Amino acid sequence: MVEVASLVSLCLDALKKEIIHGHDVLPPVYLLPPELLDALIRCLPPFGLWRLQNELPVEGQQLEGYSIDHLTNKRKRGRDWNIDAAWQLFFKLRWPDLAKQTQPTDWQQAYWETHLQNCLDEAAEMALVPSFKGCIGDVQIPEAILNHVGIFGHPDHSSFDHAKLSYHCQQFGCHARCLTLQNILCTAETSNLLRECKLQKLILRCTRSKEQIDGLCKLLTQHSKTLSSLEFVHCSLSSDFVNAICGALVLNGVQRHGLQHFSINSSSFPESGTISLPSGLVSFLSSGRSLCSLKFSDNNLGRTFARALFLTLLDLSSNTSILDLSDNHIAGWLSDFKRGPLSDSHLSFGIGKSLQLLRVLNLRGNHLRKDDVESLRYALTQMPNLEDLDLSENPIEDEGIMSLIPFFDKAYESCSSLAKLRLENCELSCDGVSHFLHAIPTFEGRLKSLSVADNFLGSEVAGALAKCMDTSIKALNVEGIGLGPTGFKRLQDLMKGELELVKINISKNRGGIETAIFLTKLFPLAPQLTEVNASLNLMPRECLTTICDALRLARGNLEHLDLSGHSWECEPDHASLHAEFLRNGKNILILPSSSALVAPYDDDP
Ligand SMILES: *[C@@H]1O[C@H](CO)[C@@H](O)[C@H](O)[C@H]1NC(C)=O
Numbered sequence: 288m289v290e291v292a293s294l295v296s297l298c299l300d301a302l303k304k305e306i307i308h309g310h311d312v313l314p315p316v317y318l319l320p321p322e323l324l325d326a327l328i329r330c331l332p333p334f335g336l337w338r339l340q341n342e343l344p345v346e347g348q349q350l351e352g353y354s355i356d357h358l359t360n361k362r363k364r365g366r367d368w369n370i371d372a373a374w375q376l377f378f379k380l381r382w383p384d385l386a387k388q389t390q391p392t393d394w395q396q397a398y399w400e401t402h403l404q405n406c407l408d409e410a411a412e413m414a415l416v417p418s419f420k421g422c423i424g425d426v427q428i429p430e431a432i433l434n435h436v437g438i439f440g441h442p443d444h445s446s447f448d449h450a451k452l453s454y455h456c457q458q459f460g461c462h463a464r465c466l467t468l469q470n471i472l473c474t475a476e477t478s479n480l481l482r483e484c485k486l487q488k489l490i491l492r493c494t495r496s497k498e499q500i501d502g503l504c505k506l507l508t509q510h511s512k513t514l515s516s517l518e519f520v521h522c523s524l525s526s527d528f529v530n531a532i533c534g535a536l537v538l539n540g541v542q543r544h545g546l547q548h549f550s551i552n553s554s555s556f557p558e559s560g561t562i563s564l565p566s567g568l569v570s571f572l573s574s575g576r577s578l579c580s581l582k583f584s585d586n587n588l589g590r591t592f593a594r595a596l597f598l599t600l601l602d603l604s605s606n607t608s609i610l611d612l613s614d615n616h617i618a619g620w621l622s623d624f625k626r627g628p629l630s631d632s633h634l635s636f637g638i639g640k641s642l643q644l645l646r647v648l649n650l651r652g653n654h655l656r657k658d659d660v661e662s663l664r665y666a667l668t669q670m671p672n673l674e675d676l677d678l679s680e681n682p683i684e685d686e687g688i689m690s691l692i693p694f695f696d697k698a699y700e701s702c703s704s705l706a707k708l709r710l711e712n713c714e715l716s717c718d719g720v721s722h723f724l725h726a727i728p729t730f731e732g733r734l735k736s737l738s739v740a741d742n743f744l745g746s747e748v749a750g751a752l753a754k755c756m757d758t759s760i761k762a763l764n765v766e767g768i769g770l771g772p773t774g775f776k777r778l779q780d781l782m783k784g785e786l787e788l789v790k791i792n793i794s795k796n797r798g799g800i801e802t803a804i805f806l807t808k809l810f811p812l813a814p815q816l817t818e819v820n821a822s823l824n825l826m827p828r829e830c831l832t833t834i835c836d837a838l839r840l841a842r843g844n845l846e847h848l849d850l851s852g853h854s855w856e857c858e859p860d861h862a863s864l865h866a867e868f869l870r871n872g873k874n875i876l877i878l879p880s881s882s883a884l885v886a887p888y889d890d891d892p
């Protein structure tokens with residue numbers, strides 16, 4: 288039997304068409320009884336709902352979560368309907384993966400922002416074709432995107448400009464706070480197209496030419512009031528370009544800019560070998576009261592640039608709290624600090640100055656050597672509140688780690704706040720690390736998190752490690768240090784009292800069965816333990832039983848136990864283990880080749 292459409296559904300269908308194609312939403316629509324209005328809202332595509340919300344006739348009235356009761360002209364809470372939920376659903380249907388990663392406060396805003404980003408990316412792709420001529424604003428948005436939104440071909444094609452990029456920028460631009468622009472979009476035309484946006488965050492990719500920088504500067508000036516985050520990725524920035532960009536943000540050197548995050552990443556500075564920083568960058572740094580994060584990662588920076596940057600920040604007593612110089616080539620950048628900056632006559636910088644608010648310093652992957660650590664130790668006295676230092680991937684060797692020890696000494700000029708130290712893959716040996724670990728108890732509980740992963744330390748380090756675990760350290764990463772069965776065995780023998788450990792990473796240590804026995808000893812001793820990574824340890828299948836028995840007994844706070852990277856068959860009992868070991872509805876165990884089971888997607892039922 289053919290189902291007969293009800294009169295109501297026929298009417299709703301007609302209304303829907305009218306809302307999408309009509310010139311205006313007819314005011315009586317808003318006067319529909321709540322049930323009908325709700326039903327109408329439910330059948331509209333994003334574009335329709337947007338129009339319905341956007342063209343609400345009475346000023347101050349909102350549809351948000353309410354239905355309108357025309358008799359009392361008061362808004363009544365919709366029983367089971369909420370417009371934000373509708374936008375969330377639209378978002379999930381269109382970008383399921385992205386929806387899992389974001390939790391916006393306003394789903395409509397997120398929807399149109401992401402939509403506009405899609406449109407801009409499509410336009411950039413088309414504009415990149417060498418034969419492209421004409422205005423970017425006239426680029427036709429692909430039909431697949433229009434279908435998502437619910438913009439369908441208009442019966443009268445000649446007046447149909449809804450398919451053009453310019454229409455989408457005009458209509459939905461006001462929702463965009465964060466956009467990524469490809470170089471080809473850095474033009475004066477784009478700044479015109481994006482004038483409705485209230486940009487807070489802008490990411491520029493592959494900007495390289497003078498023309499693009501000129502276009503970008505227009506955009507920056509236009510949005511300088513709202514922008515709080517600016518990132519450059521894969522760009523090439525000559526001093527002139529940097530000056531122009533900074534100038535666009537700091538008008539006449541008078542106005543203070545409101546940027547909080549500034550990042551130049553995987554880019555190049557063709558003139559970074561010269562002695563001083565581009566003057567624009569200096570005035571940019573000095574006029575940013577709120578600039579709290581500064582990242583120059585992977586730009587092939589040399590020591591000259593790094594040194595000039597550091598001394599400039601110091602000289603300004605900058606308020607920056609995060610400084611990232613990772614993956615450059617800055618060995619020697621602090622050589623002036625060897626005897627302390629004060630003793631060096633040609634340096635007027637840094638006297639009595641400090642980076643009071645600096646909390647995080649990332650120097651990973653910079654070819655730093657032991658001399659650099661020595662100098663750094665002096666420089667660190669000018670960062671009295673540094674909490675997090677990453678020196679990983681630098682060949683600092685044992686002497687490097689040893690020269691950090693005095694820094695933690697109470698007698699040292701400034702009392703260190705350093706709580707987190709990463710020294711991964713630093714060509715350290717058992718000797719240097721053992722010395723350091725033995726000294727930790729004298730740091731009086733300041734060091735909370737330490738990583739010495741990926742240094743070949745061998746089983747001998749176990750003695751010092753056990754001592755370190757017995758301090759107030761909370762997170763320890765000893766992945767890939769070659770503990771082996773002997774190392775784990777020694778740890779088992781040496782662990783006695785209660786531990787404060789919260790996280791430990793012992794993966795890639797080839798511990799075999801001893802790894803499991805170590806864990807059975809660890810669980811009851813460390814009641815606060817929440818995260819353990821014991822993957823890739825050559826454990827045979829029986830270990831799983833041993834570990835699970837220990838878990839049942841301990842019943843601690845464990846949230847994650849990574850046992851992946853073992854050649855255990857994915858057996859039927861894995862499913863029952865997953866079901867047994869749950870915390871807050873999530874699996875505790877990460878088992879081999881069961882990645883599909885590992886991270887259950889916590890969706891609404
Ligand atoms: C550099 O930019 C890329 C792309 O935006 C990003 O994935 C990466 O995390 C950035 N790296 C740093 C150190 O900010």
Ligand SMILES: *[C@@H]1O[C@H](CO)[C@@H](O)[C@H](O)[C@H]1NC(C)=O
Pocket residue numbers: 573574575576577603604605606
């Ligand atoms: C750092 O912040 C303080 C307090 O907000 C302000 O007075 C000072 O000018 C700032 N320093 C810089 C270099 O912006």
Ligand SMILES: *[C@@H]1O[C@H](CO)[C@@H](O)[C@H](O)[C@H]1NC(C)=O
Pocket residue numbers: 764766790791792818819820
């Ligand atoms: C080591 O384990 C910790 C958690 O226990 C985790 O945060 C970290 O990412 C792990 N290291 C690597 C390289 O995966």
Ligand SMILES: *[C@@H]1O[C@H](CO)[C@@H](O)[C@H](O)[C@H]1NC(C)=O
Pocket residue numbers: 766794795820821822823847849
């Ligand atoms: C555990 O360590 C392995 C090896 O480095 C890594 O691949 C895995 O992501 C880590 N697990 C967690 C949960 O961080």
